[in-house]
Amino acid sequence: xxxxxxxxxxxxxxxxxxxxxxxxxxVSIDCQDGPHDIQVLPGSSNSxxxxxMVYNDSLFTETIEFSVTSDVLSHSSxxxxxxxxxxxEEIEITFSxxxxxxxxxxxxxxxxxxTQANGAPCVFGCxxxxxxxxxxxxxxxxxxxxxxxxxxxxxVDTSGEVILDITNKGNDEDEFIVAIENRSSLESLxxxxxxxxxxxxxxxxxxxxxxxxxxxxxxxxxxxxxAVTVTSSFDNKxxxxxxxxxxxxxxxEPVISLGSDDTALIYGGISVAGLLxxxxxxxxxxxxxxxxKVVTFNDDFEDFSDLDDF
Numbered sequence: 536x537x538x539x540x541x542x543x544x545x546x547x548x549x550x551x552x553x554x555x556x557x558x559x560x561x562v563s564i565d566c567q568d569g570p571h572d573i574q575v576l577p578g579s580s581n582s583x584x585x586x587x588m589v590y591n592d593s594l595f596t597e598t599i600e601f602s603v604t605s606d607v608l609s610h611s612s613x614x615x616x617x618x619x620x621x622x623x624e625e626i627e628i629t630f631s632x633x634x635x636x637x638x639x640x641x642x643x644x645x646x647x648x649x650t651q652a653n654g655a656p657c658v659f660g661c662x663x664x665x666x667x668x669x670x671x672x673x674x675x676x677x678x679x680x681x682x683x684x685x686x687x688x689x690x691v692d693t694s695g696e697v698i699l700d701i702t703n704k705g706n707d708e709d710e711f712i713v714a715i716e717n718r719s720s721l722e723s724l725x726x727x728x729x730x731x732x733x734x735x736x737x738x739x740x741x742x743x744x745x746x747x748x749x750x751x752x753x754x755x756x757x758x759x760x761x762a763v764t765v766t767s768s769f770d771n772k773x774x775x776x777x778x779x780x781x782x783x784x785x786x787x788e789p790v791i792s793l794g795s796d797d798t799a800l801i802y803g804g805i806s807v808a809g810l811l812x813x814x815x816x817x818x819x820x821x822x823x824x825x826x827x828k829v830v831t832f833n834d835d836f837e838d839f840s841d842l843d844d845f
Contacts, residue, residue: 560652561662569668576675582631591618598651638674676767677704703736716762725753756785
C-alpha cells in the first residue's frame with residue numbers, strides 16, 4: 536500500500552511530458568506481418584522465426600514479460616526483458632512443427648505486459664499490449680514407388696499388366712500421374728499402353744497401381760527396358776522413375792504363299808518330270824524285251840548246230 540501511495544505521489548510530481556510519453560508504466564509490441572510460412576518437407580528446418588519490436592513508452596525502467604498462444608505450434612521466445620525509459624528492443628520468436636503436421640493456417644497471439652516498474656512490482660496501471668499474425672504449415676509432395684513387375688513377357692495380339700506400389704509420402708492428399716518415357720517410340724514398335732492417374736491418396740496411404748500393355752501383331756522380337764515416371768499432381772517437380780523389362784518373341788515367321796504363276800510353274804515341272812520318268816520306264820522296258828529276243832534267237836541257233844552234228 537505504501538508503494539502504491541509513493542508511486543501515485545511520484546506520478547503527480549512528474550512535470551508535463553510529450554504526447555508520446557506515458558506517465559504510467561506502459562508497453563507496446565509490433566510483430567512482422569504474416570502469414571509466416573513453415574516448410575516441413577524432408578531436410579527443411581521445420582521452423583520459422585518472427586521478429587517483434589517492443590517499446591517502453593514510459594518514464595520507468597520496466598520489466599516486460601511475454602506470453603505466446605500458438606495452438607499446435609511449438610515455440611521459443613524470451614520470457615522477459617528489461618527496458619529503460621523510452622527505449623526499444625527486438626525479440627525473436629521461433630515456431631516449429633514436425634513433418635507429421637498437415638497443412639494449416641494457425642493464428643498466433645503475442646502478449647507483452649509490464650510486471651515491474653523501477654524495480655518494484657507493478658500492481659496499478661500496468662501497461663500491456665498484444666499483436667497477432669498467422670503462421671502457415673505448407674503442403675509438400677513426396678512419394679515412394681516400388682515395382683511388383685520386374686519383367687513382362689507378352690505374346691503378340693495379347694495384353695499384359697504391370698503393377699506398381701505407390702505411397703504418398705507428402706503431408707496432405709495428392710494424386711499421381713503415371714507416364715511411359717519414350718512412349719511414342721515404343722508404340723511405333725507395335726506396343727500400346729493403357730494408363731490412368733491414381734486415385735487421390737491421403738498422407739502415408741499406399742495403393743497398388745496397374746496399367747495395361749498390348750502387343751499388336753506387328754511386334755517383333757523384343758527385349759528392352761521401359762522407364763515409368765510417377766509425378767505428383769500437387770508439385771510436378773516431384774517425381775520418381777522405375778524400370779521394368781518388356782519381352783516378346785514377336786510374330787511367327789510367315790508361311791510362304793505361292794501366286795498363280797508360281798503354282799503353274801510347279802505343276803508344269805511336276806508334269807515334265809512325270810513325262811520323263813514315263814519315257815525312262817518305257818525305254819527300260821523296250822531294252823529288256825530286245826535282250827530277251829536276242830537270247831531266244833541264240834538258243835534256237837544252237838539247236839540247229841546240234842542237228843548238223845548228226
